[in-house]
Amino acid sequence: xxxxxxxxxxxxxxxxxxxxxxxxxxxxxxxxxxxxxxxxxxxxxxxxxxxxxxxxxxxxxxxxxxxxxxxxxxxxxxxxxxxxxxxxxxxxxxxxxxxxxxxxxxxxxxxxxxxxxxxxxxxxxxxxxxxxxxxxxxxxxxxxxxxxxxxxxxxxxxxxxxxxxxxxxxxxxxxxxxxxxxxxxxxxxxxxxxxxxxxxxxxxxxxxxxxxxxxxxxxxxxxxxxxxx
Ligand code: SF4
Numbered sequence: 680x681x682x683x684x685x686x687x688x689x690x691x692x693x694x695x696x697x698x699x700x701x702x703x704x705x706x707x708x709x710x711x712x713x714x715x716x717x718x719x720x721x722x723x724x725x726x727x728x729x730x731x732x733x734x735x736x737x738x739x740x741x742x743x744x745x746x747x748x749x750x751x752x753x754x755x756x757x758x759x760x761x762x763x764x765x766x767x768x769x770x771x772x773x774x775x776x777x778x779x780x781x782x783x784x785x786x787x788x789x790x791x792x793x794x795x796x797x798x799x800x801x802x803x804x805x806x807x808x809x810x811x812x813x814x815x816x817x818x819x820x821x822x823x824x825x826x827x828x829x830x831x832x833x834x835x836x837x838x839x840x841x842x843x844x845x846x847x848x849x850x851x852x853x854x855x856x857x858x859x860x861x862x863x864x865x866x867x868x869x870x871x872x873x874x875x876x877x878x879x880x881x882x883x884x885x886x887x888x889x890x891x892x893x894x895x896x897x898x899x900x901x902x903x904x905x906x907x908x
Pocket of ligand 1: 892903
């Protein structure tokens, strides 16, 4: 099962600000922008990001009664995933993490009485996870192209078509422990700045933008991180 380390991440300032929850980027106070720049430099200098991806690509042997069967095992007894990926021949499953170091620094800032620094660094970590997820999509798209197929847009637990409870199942399908990712008894990923996803591989795969995902999300009216079309 493939594991990839040392993935270069590009953190765009707009994405970092969105993940800080600043909807009107132009209204962000200059001192906050300066602090974010300072924290980005610290992230780089102190090597707070240790991005890693563990993934596996499974052949779909059957789609029956709204279930996907991978090598004889039923996956995801949900109503929507097969209808989102009806043409899929294979299913890529990936777990991505930026590791525990940034998270520990966030805790340190907060316990040292610097909650603003902690909050802003946490947002940088979330932007880094988003960027890592894009790298995972590029990796799987290139695997799909090498097989003469397309890759769908990613679906993560909690999104339409993949219940959050399927997180357990997904982590059994990739070598998550090799990149240090596990689940607590409550189903929370550790390190917290981690994400799991599936991508359909086959002819004519469905694609959607992140703005379209937000438009369908039940939190779209209140979520400070939503992306508008
Ligand atoms: S609106 Fe929903 S999908 Fe969009 S960022 Fe917020 S929680 Fe995520």
